[in-house]
Amino acid sequence: MNLVADTSKFDPVVLELGRLFTDAGYELSLVGGPVRDLFLGRISPDLDFTTNATPDEILQVAKKWADSHWEMGRDFGTIGFRKRNSNKEVLLIEVTTYRAEAYDPQSRKPVVAFGTSLIEDLQRRDFSVNAMALRLPAMELVDPFGGAEDLAAGLLRTPGKAEDSFSDDPLRMMRAARFASQLGFSLHPDVLSAMTGMAERISIISAERVRDELVKLICGAHPRAGVDILVGSGLADLVLPEIPALKLETDEHHRHKDVYQHSLQVLEQAASLETGPDGAVPGPDFVLRFAALMHDVGKPKTRRFEPGGGVSFRHHDLAGAKLTAKRMKELRFDNDSIKAVSRLVELHMRFYGYGEAGWSDSAVRRYVTDAGPLLERLHRLTRSDVTTRNQRKADRLAFAYDDLEERIAVLAEQEELDSIRPDLDGGAIMALLDIKPGRVVGRAYNFLLDQRMEYGPLGAEKAEEVLRQWWAEQPESQPAPAVEA
Template sequence: MNFEVWPEAVELGRLFAAQGYELALVGGPVRDMLLHRTSHDLDFCTSARPEQFEPILRRWGRDGFWDMGRKFGTLGAMRRRDDGTEVQVEVTTYRSDVYDPDSRKPEVNYGDSLEGDLSRRDFTVNAMALRVPELEFVDPFGGANDLAKGVLRTPVDPRQSFDDDPLRMMRAVRFVAQLGFRIEPATAEAISDMVERIGIVSAERVRDELTKLLLSDRPRAGVEALVESGLADIVFPEIPALQLEIDEHHRHKDVFEHTMIVLDRAVALETGPDGPVPAPDLTLRLAAIMHDIGKPKTRRFEPGGKVSFHHHDAVGAKLTRKRLRALHFDHHIVDDVSELVNLHLRFHGYVDEPWTDSAVRRYVKDAGHLYERLNRLTRADATTQNRRKAMVFSSAMDEMEQRVRDLKEKEDFEAIRPDVDGNEIMELLGIEPGPMVGRAYRHMLEYRLDHGPVDHDVAVAELMRWYGSLED
């Protein structure tokens, strides 16, 4: 088997061999090497203990060294190449972990062989190694064969593997999304039978796996695998809840299938690195899978056989906030995704009757920094099979976006403020700080949105008119 191996890996292998220690490249870098994918982060395991190989790693890593993983037998280092790219390496002593059944944190025991270390890894495609500097390929569990077939299988009995570390079940569905692989039947069955074990895994670790899944090239495949496995029932129950029973007259779409289509379409609408929504965009992708999660709670069968989902946008926004907080997402993500869900139906009124300039300003003002994402979510959500309706909707969105561009040439949407500020309001009205100042400010903001920028004298006259009307 021919390999194009990182020269840094060979050099490090020679340094370890000179001291009588074994060193092997392991895990993802070996898998990616066989898939002809690039990697700048290299993982190694070694027969040496951390205190033995620390001097070697410090000498090699002239541009950086870290030891946060020392208690797990792991040290890291970094080197910059002449072209400015960085190569980061982490080296771990051979491991033979023992897991507490009530925790996913292993008790670290050092092992004495490479094969033993590989046996404790999550999947066979990650249980391959390349000894350096001799470049001997080590594959005791048939990982290369599984890689060629696109199969995810555990090196040991899957029930033992997932019992030892339940997070591996989440990693399985994540690899479906990242690598396009399928989960081998016995492994899939074990996941389905053991989904409750995911409950001992911290919300942060689950969130990190979900994030990697959604930012992959195939997020839809990952979400579908998450639901099919039963894991979503535990970690993200709002998603499988979208699999509503379709009424006998098919008066509404399969909401889960619709959501998967919206996810695909939203991904396709992301832009290049210089565009307004660079791919991959976690906020947009989360909003796509959550935009309709309010539907199960709001579904009503109306007279005449129609089905309604009134206020599913507002209900969905609340459910979104609750779920993302439970998964410990950053508060900016929580706020932004919840607001996109809340606003995702906002544009639909424009199709029936084009808005005034005032309504366009309000749409842009309310969307704020989410404007570009909201438009993409709205476009992605228009999944009608009726070509005429689809063309009308797309044309209306094109028209609205052009009107926004035209208005922005005349005024600064990013800085829409009343034409009189709070201090001037107090001075003109002769009032002290308090609720009335806030009421006056809000009125003048509404006036600004309705009329656009006006002369200062006109704004002052409107303020005085409004205040006088309160006294009458």
């Protein structure tokens, strides 16, 4: 496959900045991802440049030209600029002094040494496809490590020895899996071999950096490939050990060789059910995808061999939710994401049995209420969990879930199901029972909520009647015993 960089799509600001630097006697090149994306027919939203100018000299050249600037990366040789183009669009630009980085093998942070050569700067980058540059303003391609050729072949290879690259920055091993997910690339055998041999070095990288790479991997176009690389290289044993553990377990329906392959298929299927920007679950949706990957991680802990030769995984949904929350906390995810993903894992088995036993309207209401704002994601996770090769069984489950969704829609239209509340609020409860704020009000509220779930809307008059009946049976409603004189 022959790829050609389409430089005609460049914003004129790029050439303008190039002329500023060359007129001042310095070199300037567009580098890394923006150059790679040109070959892929994409325009990168951020623009990264490299130069032989020092940070002070970068500021001297471009400070007045830009609308604003920032110096947070100054210690690493990076100065950032914000520039509005002729279309009033804001461009984010980073200019970095040529670097020759050296890493302390025991440190998480790079030791930065400024360089003087563009080739030297490109050689210290992670992969050959990111080690290309365009000299400005001449638009001359500099590709000393065959990045364009690797890009055409869909291959990830390091500019130098893979062991040296990963020793410098072990996070690059995670990036290799991430690029496989995002771009659909395969890994050069030397890269995969180095990752496998050096996987333990990922332990010196901060949880936050690992988390950020994992999110990008899961949200890529080919997440299954990325996860498989993490597992095959041994990296997952250190950053996401619950997933390789699934390779040891047998699916109770014997639909796959192991639960691991089933989980990868569920991940793929969940991603395929995401919607466009205006849909219910715009993709890529990390919460849905990660829940799909993690939904069965409770199975190793709950596996039981039954007397008849079968295997059961009772309550693996609850065990999996706890394991998922624990792992996400260790990876420093935010609380909202932790709660959402672990809740989906907890609820993913709730639907099963609907087709055979049938659900009352009360059970449907509880299903919706328990899912809350995650309902649309739960719909997609549940459907994705069907990976059986038995077409009759797959059709039966799909029909049952179609029926459940239809019932949810009908009830929602009748009752505004997505915001179920008792027929009386806390204020009305206190006024009716003549009580003050406290735990008793909460108990009364929950009682009315149960009634609402079970019987649908009661109306204020009926709600007051059943609440009085409930109150009459509570110890707090009884008069205090008389005190003897």
